[in-house]
Amino acid sequence: MTADADDVDDLDRIVEADIASTGAAVESAETNEMLKRLPRILRYAALAEQGDQFLRERLVAEIAELAPGITETIAWAASDDPAVGVALAATLDRLAATQDQPDLRALADCARLLSLPLPGVPAYEADHRRVAKVLLQAINGLPSNFDLELAADIEAIGLGWAVLPAHTAPLFHLQEPQALAAAVRVGRQMAARRVAFTEARLREEFDEEKRALEEAATKKAARANPPAKPVIDVPPDHVMVCSMAEADMKTPKMREIVGPLKSAINVALPLVQVPPLHDVRNQLLFEFPYAVDAIDFALANLIVRRTVRLRPLLLLGQPGSGKSRFVRRLGELLGVGVWREDASRSDSAVFGGTDKRWNSAEPCHPFLAIARFNQANPIVLVDEVEKAGTRSDHGRLWDCLLAFFEPETAARYPDPAVQVTLDLSHVSFVGTANSLDRLPAPLRDRFRTVTFPQPGEEHLDSLLPHVMADLAAESGLDRRWIEPLSGTERDLVVAHWQGGSIRQLRRLVEVLLREREMAAVRN
Numbered sequence: 001m002t003a004d005a006d007d008v009d010d011l012d013r014i015v016e017a018d019i020a021s022t023g024a025a026v027e028s029a030e031t032n033e034m035l036k037r038l039p040r041i042l043r044y045a046a047l048a049e050q051g052d053q054f055l056r057e058r059l060v061a062e063i064a065e066l067a068p069g070i071t072e073t074i075a076w077a078a079s080d081d082p083a084v085g086v087a088l089a090a091t092l093d094r095l096a097a098t099q100d101q102p103d104l105r106a107l108a109d110c111a112r113l114l115s116l117p118l119p120g121v122p123a124y125e126a127d128h129r130r131v132a133k134v135l136l137q138a139i140n141g142l143p144s145n146f147d148l149e150l151a152a153d154i155e156a157i158g159l160g161w162a163v164l165p166a167h168t169a170p171l172f173h174l175q176e177p178q179a180l181a182a183a184v185r186v187g188r189q190m191a192a193r194r195v196a197f198t199e200a201r202l203r204e205e206f207d208e209e210k211r212a213l214e215e216a217a218t219k220k221a222a223r224a225n226p227p228a229k230p231v232i233d234v235p236p237d238h239v240m241v242c243s244m245a246e247a248d249m250k251t252p253k254m255r256e257i258v259g260p261l262k263s264a265i266n267v268a269l270p271l272v273q274v275p276p277l278h279d280v281r282n283q284l285l286f287e288f289p290y291a292v293d294a295i296d297f298a299l300a301n302l303i304v305r306r307t308v309r310l311r312p313l314l315l316l317g318q319p320g321s322g323k324s325r326f327v328r329r330l331g332e333l334l335g336v337g338v339w340r341e342d343a344s345r346s347d348s349a350v351f352g353g354t355d356k357r358w359n360s361a362e363p364c365h366p367f368l369a370i371a372r373f374n375q376a377n378p379i380v381l382v383d384e385v386e387k388a389g390t391r392s393d394h395g396r397l398w399d400c401l402l403a404f405f406e407p408e409t410a411a412r413y414p415d416p417a418v419q420v421t422l423d424l425s426h427v428s429f430v431g432t433a434n435s436l437d438r439l440p441a442p443l444r445d446r447f448r449t450v451t452f453p454q455p456g457e458e459h460l461d462s463l464l465p466h467v468m469a470d471l472a473a474e475s476g477l478d479r480r481w482i483e484p485l486s487g488t489e490r491d492l493v494v495a496h497w498q499g500g501s502i503r504q505l506r507r508l509v510e511v512l513l514r515e516r517e518m519a520a521v522r523n
Helices: 003-028 040-049 055-066 071-077 082-099 102-115 122-140 148-162 168-173 179-224 252-264 277-287 292-300 323-334 365-373 397-405 441-446 457-474 487-496 502-522
Strands: 238-240 268-270 313-316 338-342 379-383 428-433 448-451
Touching (some): 040 055, 040 102, 040 122, 040 179, 055 071, 071 082, 082 102, 082 122, 102 122, 277 292, 292 448, 338 365, 365 379, 397 428, 457 487
Parallel strands (some): 338 379
Antiparallel strands (some): 238 268
């Protein structure tokens, strides 16, 4: 061997030792004993699901310890080419057979797990099948008393890997280049649907138990004392949002507060049932063709529900992308009212209600929304939630929202104006935001966040009819009285709007319609 070759070998050993030491340091810092008990391939799958940034370094450290000096190890550590990872796996398989070291076969499977691209490349089909088989065998071997949450995450990845061949088209659309990252994503989606179904079923069981307990408590109280509040029969799919004794509403101050709310007090209010979701989805896709993922994300929460109730949802997107109009149309198509709250002008004292001792006493705004629409489950839109004030003189809106987002506290919300507990647990809360930077962590954790994109130039012809219909409605005109844009007018819009803000598109169309009216007057 020449001096140059020796130098290269020395350099390879130095690089291998450096990378291995990084992986070994990360491995030694691992505090999760459950992970250490897992087979290698499941441990790496679990770390990938948790977003570990040192997967490759960890594996290099193990390979360097059990099979030092393999040139493919260094090449793989420095390359994202899947062929290099598969070549390393083949070398480890060969050494496992010739040296009778089964651990090297496990390392080979881990190298494939971290290297393989999406299915569809014939050269890697056998490697994909092998990883799927090893994953599922290892999952089936988990003990019954293993940590349930960790086992569920691992099982989701195994199932996600197994079904990857059927998901290649949507995954290419989402630009997931690696099979492991794609398996994590697909597995989460599959698990999310099952969790949503289980959550809905448990919620129904909880509601039934809650109603049974409340009925028993009501009957017991009725036997012990005459009821101070009216006893009202609540039909199915109805909710008693506010129950008050007549005597409590007779003072001048309370008459002033509850006067506009009489339709929602001591009345069983209906819960709007979920309409056919495919019709809602098709209409939303027609009006917002650029927001397919956001539409599906919003509607997924309603798939197993009987009545309309969305878990707290946050639409994140650029100004003018149509987020607020989307929420309004979502409510209209679902058949529920939408109450808009401007976060920049609201605080806890305004949104959460003002005590009846003050001259400006007013119930909480979710209750006002219920009274306005005579529904127990309207949507409350908190627009530009990140712009809410941070001063605590009257309480922050962000802190107030937390009480409404939790079903348990919302079902017994102590309204400061009417001085009784309200059942607001069926109200849906949807927020819009341009950025998450200012939102406190507790609020971000409770929101289901989805990105709401901006439309492109290719969506112009789909957007124009709805823009003109909105402008006609704002002017109090019938849409049929406004002729569509002519070819020349459309060309002017195209020249000044290449996608982006719908607000800008509205202004352009409004100017064109105004010029059209002025020309008609002149002629």
